[in-house]
Amino acid sequence: MKILVFVKQVPDTDDVKLDPKTGNLKREGVQSMINPLDANAIEAAVQLKEKYGGTVAAISMGPPQAEDMLKKALALGCDEAYLLSDRAFGGADTLATAYTLAKAAEKIGDYDLLLFGRHAVDGDTAQTGPATAAYLNVPQITLATSIDVQDGWVICDRNLEDCTQRVKAKLPALVTVCGEINTPRYPTPINIMKALKKPRTVWDAAALEADTARTGIPGSPSSTKKVFEPEKRNTDTKYFEGSAEDMAVQFVDMLANEHLV
Amino acid sequence: MAEEDYKGIWIFAEQQNGVLNPVTLELLAKAQELKAHNGEDIYAILLGSDVKALAPTLIAHGADKVIVAEDAALASYSARPYQQAMTQLAEKYKPSIILYGATSLGRDFAPRVMVSLKTGLTADAIDLGYDEDDVFYQTTPAYGGSILAHIVILECRPQMATVRPKMFVPLEADESRKGEIITETVSVDAEDSYEVLDVTQKISDHEPIDKASLLVCGGRGIKSEEDLKMLGELAELLGGQVAASRPIVDNGWLPHEEQIGQSGATVKPDHIINIAISGSVQYQVGMQNSKCIISINHTAGVPIFDISHYGAVADYRSLVPAIIEEIKKRK
Structure with missing residues (x-):
């Protein structure tokens, strides 16, 4: 079985600040990391490989520095890594990103299963997985909380708003995984050493035979017109005063006015 | 085709087993504001099998027109038949806007339509509107929510977004509202590569x-x-x-x-x-x-x-x- 797992490098913080002068994000001093749910996708891929045999390739679109994250993916059990890196890929929205990832999947070829984290913590669109499935015209299972493969089908549980579902999709298929699916392992020193010997490939737009009108900014219909810090919605707050007991009396008076007691 | 030739505000009418997802009615309410600005008709797009009975509810809650496309392959949701149906309808009618609820179904479905229509799709918008330059924008929290962004889709049509549930209040149902029900035939392939094996309703000892x-x-x-x-x-x-x-x-x-x-x-x-x-x-x-x-x-x-x-x-x-x-x- 040939599994492709798609990983993204994200900032290691959820407290991003804007530069007040330029309106751009302040990136100084912000470390990057592998998107946490993509680590779950790697773990799911490696467990399937351990159970049924096969290979796992990690694929990422990003700047040259994303090599470090791919080395980590190799240390976690992936067999080979592909970095899709080209200035022409920069500034891509989910349509252009999915196009580029699908071109890589086609070039690698003969895949059985494509795995994604359900969303990336920086963008949180959850769109790149289903969009990649659409480009490749394969069925998809989003929000998987378990995964197994039997007789050419991938079988997953899905956690939805008001129910859980058990579904199956015929391979080749694409699955996006939730955090509940597993606990990613830690890379051992031996596996980190071994990872250095595993094959790593860098592909640019020419290598992918990608149409650069469909990648990066030119291939992205959506763009950010402005970013802003949320407006403070000042409500006239009535504060309770005094000791805890005084406040409790005023608090319960308020509850009584609201017909709650 | 020029952008101004695309007309109509489309709301994907999400239903499962003949029950409308409430987000559909919320989006129909928000669509009234967009209509007040751009003067375009509001369409609800109802896909399924034997779902036509839901059309009057959609009209009573603010749809000017309901496009009903029924097919056995659309009876329960799966991504590819739904993608085919929506794509065919959008290519025929050329709406300027398509909104979907940012539900697990909507977020599974809409990205596939994005690819077949080669347009933009904003994820999980918390607000929508027209800005000072008369551009349709979608507001999304970015970078974990410490920052908000206005996302725009300038050159491609339709402009699409999934929109977070419970952001808008549905209109009161008005049974006297007039609307048109349009029946469309779509050509979709039965999905033989995806199957729901089992569904377990979540049972809780208290209400959600x-x-x-x-x-x-x-x-x-x-x-x-x-x-x-x-x-x-x-x-x-x-x-x-x-x-x-x-x-x-x-x-x-x-x-x-x-x-x-x-x-x-x-x-x-x-x-x-x-x-x-x-x-x-x-x-x-x-x-x-x-x-x-x-x-x-x-x-x-x-x-x-x-x-x-x-x-x-x-x-x-x-x-x-x-x-x-x-x-x-x-x-």
């Missing part, structure tokens, strides 16, 4: 938090799992339920179903009591439309007070037991 009329919510400042009992007692006395912001769920003290905020549920109860919650944007997005917001935090000036109707700057460990005591005294 987005249905509760009163919520008592704990946040990062709650010092121990034991303290949640105090919140539970207060909720019970007031006929409400306990919910939480993300740190409590990350600690494993409450299940994800009880989390409010950007990565959890959106709620708008009549009353919400926030205890030891500072009020990050991610949290506020999930509860800011609550009718009466009451907050207890030991630090004055935290953001939650900016949106609160009532506030107490106090340590919850002394105030909450005193409130419980006072309620019991009056019963």
Whole structure:
């Protein structure tokens, strides 16, 4: 079985600040990391490989520095890594990103299963997985909380708003995984050493035979017109005063006015 | 074709087993504002098999036209047949806008339509409108919610977005509203590569938090799992339920179903009591439309007070037991 797992490098913080002068994000001093749910996708891929045999390739679109994250993916059990890196890929929205990832999947070829984290913590669109499935015209299972493969089908549980579902999709298929699916392992020193010997490939737009009108900014219909810090919605707050007991009396008076007691 | 040749505000009418998802009616309400600006008709797009009976409800809630496309392959949702059907309809009618609920189904479906229509799709918008330059924008929280962004789709049509549930209030049903029901035939392939094997409804010993009329919510400042009992007692006395912001769920003290905020549920109860919650944007997005917001935090000036109707700057460990005591005294 040939599994492709798609990983993204994200900032290691959820407290991003804007530069007040330029309106751009302040990136100084912000470390990057592998998107946490993509680590779950790697773990799911490696467990399937351990159970049924096969290979796992990690694929990422990003700047040259994303090599470090791919080395980590190799240390976690992936067999080979592909970095899709080209200035022409920069500034891509989910349509252009999915196009580029699908071109890589086609070039690698003969895949059985494509795995994604359900969303990336920086963008949180959850769109790149289903969009990649659409480009490749394969069925998809989003929000998987378990995964197994039997007789050419991938079988997953899905956690939805008001129910859980058990579904199956015929391979080749694409699955996006939730955090509940597993606990990613830690890379051992031996596996980190071994990872250095595993094959790593860098592909640019020419290598992918990608149409650069469909990648990066030119291939992205959506763009950010402005970013802003949320407006403070000042409500006239009535504060309770005094000791805890005084406040409790005023608090319960308020509850009584609201017909709650 | 030029952008101005695309006309119509489309709302994907999400239904499963003949039951409309409430987000559909919320989007029909919001569409009235867009129509007031651009003058275009509002269409509800109803895909399924034997679903035509839902069309009058859509009209009563604000649709000018309902396009019904029925096919056995659309009887239950799967991505590819739905993608084919929506793509064919959009290519025929050329709408300027398509909105989907940001539900698990909508977020599974809409990205596939994005690819076949080669257009933009904004994820999980919390607001929509026209800006000072007359450009249609979608507001999304970015980078974990500390920043908001206006996303625009300038050159491609239709302009698409998934929109977070419970952001807008549905219109009252008006049975006298007139609308047109259009039946369309689509050519879709039966999906033989995807199958739902089993569905288990979630059973809970209490109602889901987005249905509760009163919520008592704990946040990062709650010092121990034991303290949640105090919140539970207060909720019970007031006929409400306990919910939480993300740190409590990350600690494993409450299940994800009880989390409010950007990565959890959106709620708008009549009353919400926030205890030891500072009020990050991610949290506020999930509860800011609550009718009466009451907050207890030991630090004055935290953001939650900016949106609160009532506030107490106090340590919850002394105030909450005193409130419980006072309620019991009056019963």
